[in-house]
Amino acid sequence: MTFSSDGTPLFALVMAGGAGTRFWPLSRRSRPKQLLPFAQGRSLLAATVERLTPLVALERTLVVTSLDVAEAVRAELPQLLADNILAEPEGRDTAACVGWVAWRLARTAPGAVMLVVPADHLIPDGAALRSALATAAATAFARGGLVTLALRPTCPETGFGYLEVGEPVGAAGAHEIRAVKRFVEKPSRAAAEGFLAAGNFRWNSGMFAWTVSAIVDAIRTHLPDLAAGLDELMAATDAVGESEALRRHYPGLRKVSVDFGVMEKAAPVWAVEVDFAWSDIGSWVGLAEVLSESECGVSIGDVVTLDCEGSVLVSDGPLVAALGVRDLVVVATRDAVLVVPRDDVQRVKELVERLRAEGRSELL
Amino acid sequence: MTFSSDGTPLFALVMAGGAGTRFWPLSRRSRPKQLLPFAQGRSLLAATVERLTPLVALERTLVVTSLDVAEAVRAELPQLLADNILAEPEGRDTAACVGWVAWRLARTAPGAVMLVVPADHLIPDGAALRSALATAAATAFARGGLVTLALRPTCPETGFGYLEVGEPVGAAGAHEIRAVKRFVEKPSRAAAEGFLAAGNFRWNSGMFAWTVSAIVDAIRTHLPDLAAGLDELMAATDAVGESEALRRHYPGLRKVSVDFGVMEKAAPVWAVEVDFAWSDIGSWVGLAEVLSESECGVSIGDVVTLDCEGSVLVSDGPLVAALGVRDLVVVATRDAVLVVPRDDVQRVKELVERLRAEGRSELL
Numbered sequence: 001m002t003f004s005s006d007g008t009p010l011f012a013l014v015m016a017g018g019a020g021t022r023f024w025p026l027s028r029r030s031r032p033k034q035l036l037p038f039a040q041g042r043s044l045l046a047a048t049v050e051r052l053t054p055l056v057a058l059e060r061t062l063v064v065t066s067l068d069v070a071e072a073v074r075a076e077l078p079q080l081l082a083d084n085i086l087a088e089p090e091g092r093d094t095a096a097c098v099g100w101v102a103w104r105l106a107r108t109a110p111g112a113v114m115l116v117v118p119a120d121h122l123i124p125d126g127a128a129l130r131s132a133l134a135t136a137a138a139t140a141f142a143r144g145g146l147v148t149l150a151l152r153p154t155c156p157e158t159g160f161g162y163l164e165v166g167e168p169v170g171a172a173g174a175h176e177i178r179a180v181k182r183f184v185e186k187p188s189r190a191a192a193e194g195f196l197a198a199g200n201f202r203w204n205s206g207m208f209a210w211t212v213s214a215i216v217d218a219i220r221t222h223l224p225d226l227a228a229g230l231d232e233l234m235a236a237t238d239a240v241g242e243s244e245a246l247r248r249h250y251p252g253l254r255k256v257s258v259d260f261g262v263m264e265k266a267a268p269v270w271a272v273e274v275d276f277a278w279s280d281i282g283s284w285v286g287l288a289e290v291l292s293e294s295e296c297g298v299s300i301g302d303v304v305t306l307d308c309e310g311s312v313l314v315s316d317g318p319l320v321a322a323l324g325v326r327d328l329v330v331v332a333t334r335d336a337v338l339v340v341p342r343d344d345v346q347r348v349k350e351l352v353e354r355l356r357a358e359g360r361s362e363l364l
Numbered sequence: 365m366t367f368s369s370d371g372t373p374l375f376a377l378v379m380a381g382g383a384g385t386r387f388w389p390l391s392r393r394s395r396p397k398q399l400l401p402f403a404q405g406r407s408l409l410a411a412t413v414e415r416l417t418p419l420v421a422l423e424r425t426l427v428v429t430s431l432d433v434a435e436a437v438r439a440e441l442p443q444l445l446a447d448n449i450l451a452e453p454e455g456r457d458t459a460a461c462v463g464w465v466a467w468r469l470a471r472t473a474p475g476a477v478m479l480v481v482p483a484d485h486l487i488p489d490g491a492a493l494r495s496a497l498a499t500a501a502a503t504a505f506a507r508g509g510l511v512t513l514a515l516r517p518t519c520p521e522t523g524f525g526y527l528e529v530g531e532p533v534g535a536a537g538a539h540e541i542r543a544v545k546r547f548v549e550k551p552s553r554a555a556a557e558g559f560l561a562a563g564n565f566r567w568n569s570g571m572f573a574w575t576v577s578a579i580v581d582a583i584r585t586h587l588p589d590l591a592a593g594l595d596e597l598m599a600a601t602d603a604v605g606e607s608e609a610l611r612r613h614y615p616g617l618r619k620v621s622v623d624f625g626v627m628e629k630a631a632p633v634w635a636v637e638v639d640f641a642w643s644d645i646g647s648w649v650g651l652a653e654v655l656s657e658s659e660c661g662v663s664i665g666d667v668v669t670l671d672c673e674g675s676v677l678v679s680d681g682p683l684v685a686a687l688g689v690r691d692l693v694v695v696a697t698r699d700a701v702l703v704v705p706r707d708d709v710q711r712v713k714e715l716v717e718r719l720r721a722e723g724r725s726e727l728l
Contacts (some may be wrong), residue, residue, distance in 0.1 A: 025683075025685070304718060304719065304722070304724075306711075306714060306715055306718060313703075315701075317699075318696070318697070318698065318699050318700050318701050319389075319699065319700040319701065319719075319724070319727055320700075320701045320703065321389070321700060321701065321702050321703070321715050321719070322702075322703040322704070323702075323703070323704040323705075323708055323711055323712065323714065324704055324705050324707075324708040324711065325692075325703055325704070325705065328689075328692075328703065330701070330703050332696070332701045333682070334682065335681075335682050335683065336682050336683040336684075336685060337682050337683065337684045337685065337694070337696045337701050338685050338686075339677075339684065339685070339686040339687070339689055339692065339694050340687040340688060340689070341687075341688050341689065343688075344687055344688040347670075347687055347688065350670055350687065351668065351670055351685045351687050354668060354670060355668065355685070358668070360668075360683070363683055
């Protein structure tokens with residue numbers, strides 16, 4: 001890669017902090033979505049790190065997670081140095097997470113390029129991802145500014161953010177590069193259909209590349225309060241050590257997403273166009289869509305069906321025996337069974353809230 | 365009671381032989397329906413024996429069950445003499461069960477009156493049942509012939525057999541007595557509606573009374589092959605003991621119900637009219653109807669619901685969390701979860717057959 005010929009190191013930040021209740025009852029506080037075995041039996045997190053490895057050296061792969069699951073994350077990634085697994089005392093959204101790692105790298109590798117990838121996406125073609133990330137890193141190094149991986153929409157999805165892009169300004173490898181003109185939050189169905197027809201909109205993948213100096217500058221410019229908090233955190237780290245510094249200062253950091261807090265306001269932002277299969281599997285139905293090519297539904301684990309259609313049936317323990325059900329999601333674990341129509345699957349959070357309110361924390 | 369003033373003893377046969385797959389996965393080979401805790405937390409069997417007790421002495425209460433569950437039945441009925449729990453080596457339907465007990469009683473108490481009650485019915489008002497059974501026993505003693513308890517239909521139920529009855533021939537206690545003109549097997553919906561409108565049809569409860577001599581005579585007349593088999597069984601009992609005799613001769617007994625094999629052909633048959641709440645709870649939906657007065661559905665065990673309607677949600681282990689489901693039956697146990705629409709609940713047997721075919725006997 002061009003930028004590494006002069007020794008510029010490439011780091012990756014794997015964001016593994018999500019708690020995620022959308023996969024309850026399979027996901028729990030102690031086993032969030034990124035630790036679920038949705039990547040052909042391996043966890044999404046393990047698959048994410050393995051996908052990166054031929055591109056990013058393991059000693060430059062940093063995983064940020066929460067204190068709650070740091071132990072489980074370490075167990076899932078035995079190949080990683082323990083020092084490379086960083087634990088937030090509480091989640092403060094992605095800008096703080098990215099900022100913390102950037103501030104750390106600014107001390108040890110200020111000239112580095114940094115990739116940012118979520119730990120809970122499903123991307124079967126690792127080589128295609130690495131090609132795209134290499135291009136994004138090279139673009140960030142060569143052009144400056146912030147770089148995001150952009151996917152050409154295949155349907156009017158309302159669950160993703162969109163990017164409005166300009167004409168191609170160049171290409172690197174197989175990937176066109178365009179300037180991002182505007183970020184659009186999750187649109188209405190009608191708006192998404194308009195974006196799809198217009199042709200100059202892309203899905204925002206949530207995967208980024210930038211130089212350490214570019215993201216530090218962007219945070220100082222667009223989120224000065226976060227930058228000040230990070231300065232304090234680093235000063236406290238020197239004074240009292242990182243654990244204590246995090247305990248004191250991390251919970252006070254400005255809580256905002258890197259998309260909303262930085263990317264939407266920064267310029268230039270470059271979109272590197274990619275076209276690999278990708279899913280952020282936001283729900284059981286999303287998982288089913290990734291796993292099954294038909295509309296007949298999908299079964300995972302010990303499931304027996306008779307005359308079922310369009311249903312997502314998952315077992316992580318007891319046999320699930322379903323007869324004549326239509327468009328239903330059933331997820332059975334040793335201690336909890338979820339039953340919800342496909343169309344209501346986004347409401348699982350309400351059930352989880354109800355259980356929390358009823359003091360059923362052993363099930364969360 | 366009139367017939368006991370001269371010392372005629374009253375026996376009860378509790379038929380507890382059913383295997384029953386309709387309540388799978390809660391019911392198993394080792395825990396058939398009559399052992400399920402559907403009687404306010406107690407088993408249907410225990411509740412049945414307790415209902416009889418003030419009327420029938422415990423030493424005259426005989427429970428017939430299958431070898432598979434005899435141990436569990438003994439554990440459920442610690443107050444009963446072990447000798448009063450009789451185990452069939454295999455189920456041969458109700459005529460053989462009734463005949464075996466009648467043939468035994470013909471030796472030890474030939475002048476006795478015998479009540480026959482299934483172990484898996486739900487009858488909340490024990491006193492009303494005992495009043496009806498006392499009347500039935502007195503009728504059997506005074507009039508001879510066979511006596512059945514008859515319920516006035518409250519809806520055009522297609523799951524029960526019907527009795528066409530004549531005009532009242534008398535009354536005993538609060539109960540009218542009528543001659544049974546004809547037995548009708550489970551009718552079509554249209555026929556059931558006709559029966560309900562006609563007014564001279566009753567539900568056949570499956571609870572009977574007769575003298576030992578009357579039922580022995582009726583079996584000899586209408587099921588001579590069964591009678592011959594029972595004669596052999598008793599002779600073999602004398603020769604080799606009851607266990608070995610059962611092993612040799614019981615499986616060869618004619619397999620037919622007492623309704624079809626005897627009652628439909630015998631005369632006179634008397635119907636003692638009763639009007640207590642009664643259910644044979646033939647399915648999860650039947651159970652729900654007994655337990656809930658509304659159409660909103662019913663939850664048993666550890667169940668949390670949000671916006672559910674008309675559903676039967678049962679847990680015997682894991683939490684069942686249901687959101688937005690309509691007219692669904694969910695039954696969760698430690699090792700199996702059933703999901704089936706209300707309207708398909710009679711098809712649970714198909715699922716059980718499927719599991720049997722797939723060698724999943726640990727779940728049956």
